[in-house]
Every structure is written in structure tokens, then in C-alpha cells.
């Protein structure tokens with residue numbers, strides 16, 4: 357009997373209150389409300405294309421700006437993802453995914469390594485805002501996720517023009533890469549590391 361691969365993280369500070377629940381073996385059922393419309397749209401992509409069941413509820417200090425709300429949600433999401441992976445027995449571990457969105461392309465490579473590392477590139481000269489979403493937050497979201505999920509993550513957008521497309525293809529490719537890397541490999545009976553631990 358395998359344990360359910362679920363994570364639940366509550367994170368409360370003076371700036372935000374976040375609750376994230378994730379089931380890695382879900383069907384892409386998503387219920388997200390952060391108060392930042394475009395970010396909700398991105399988390400929706402993450403759940404649907406990752407085939408995770410994902411619930412995110414954040415109440416943040418949006419009267420200041422959306423920074424804390426976005427960052428703290430990503431920290432909690434990373435922590436919940438790590439919790440859901442458990443000891444990583446039987447997982448695929450490494451994966452990559454390329455996803456185009458019209459004129460933009462994202463390439464994401466991940467190692468569920470236990471070590472946080474982010475490499476991120478995207479085109480210069482992006483529009484600064486998408487609705488209430490500051491486009492410089494994409495890297496901050498990835499940094500925050502990586503720090504808590506403890507994964508090595510490489511995200512590249514070699515080309516793209518529309519800011520909405522550039523950001524959205526990154527979340528879609530991230531979803532796919534996380535899904536493939538976290539899937540159970542039927543031939544993998546142990547923890548996929550020569551160290552014996554991840």
C-alpha cells in the first residue's frame with residue numbers, strides 16, 4: 357500500500373496567509389484564489405498541465421502590492437510539493453518539457469535532487485505588467501519555489517514577444533516537467549540516486 361502523495365502547507369505571516377494543498381497523482385482539478393488574476397491563471401496552468409490536484413488560498417497585503425502575495429504563495433507551493441514527494445521512492449526524478457505558446461517557447465528541465473538551484477533566462481524588454489502581475493516576479497516565483505521544493509530547475513525562453521505568452525509558456529512547461537519528473541517509474545523500485553537518498 358503506497359501512501360498518498362499529498363502535501364498541505366499553511367503559512368501565515370504579518371503580510372500574508374497562505375494555504376496550499378496538492379495531490380501529485382491527481383487529475384488537474386484546480387481551485388486557486390490569490391487575489392492576483394494573472395497569477396491565478398498561471399497556477400491553474402500548473403495544476404492542469406501537471407495533472408496535480410491543486411488548491412491555493414492566499415490572503416495577502418494587496419493594498420501594498422502583489423509582491424508578498426505572489427512570493428509567499430510560491431514558497432508554500434514549493435514546500436507542499438516537497439512534502440508530497442515524500443522520500444521520492446520510485447520517481448522518475450529527471451525530466452524536461454518544451455512548450456510553445458504561439459510565438460513564444462519555453463524549455464524547462466528539472467532534477468528533483470534535494471538541492472535548490474535555479475537557472476532562468478527570458479527575453480529582454482518584456483512589458484513590465486500583465487494586469488496586476490509584475491513580470492519581474494516570474495523569476496522570483498521560480499526562485500521561491502526552488503528554495504522550498506529543493507529542486508534544480510532550468511527555465512529558458514529562447515524567444516518570444518508577447519509578455520502574457522512568455523510567462524504562460526513557462527508555467528505550462530514547468531507543469532509538464534514537474535509531472536514527468538514526479539511520476540512513478542514502474543521499473544524503479546528504490547530511490548533513484550546512487551547515494552540512496554534524495
Ligand SMILES: [Mn+2]
Pocket residue numbers: 423427496
Ligand atoms: Mn521578495
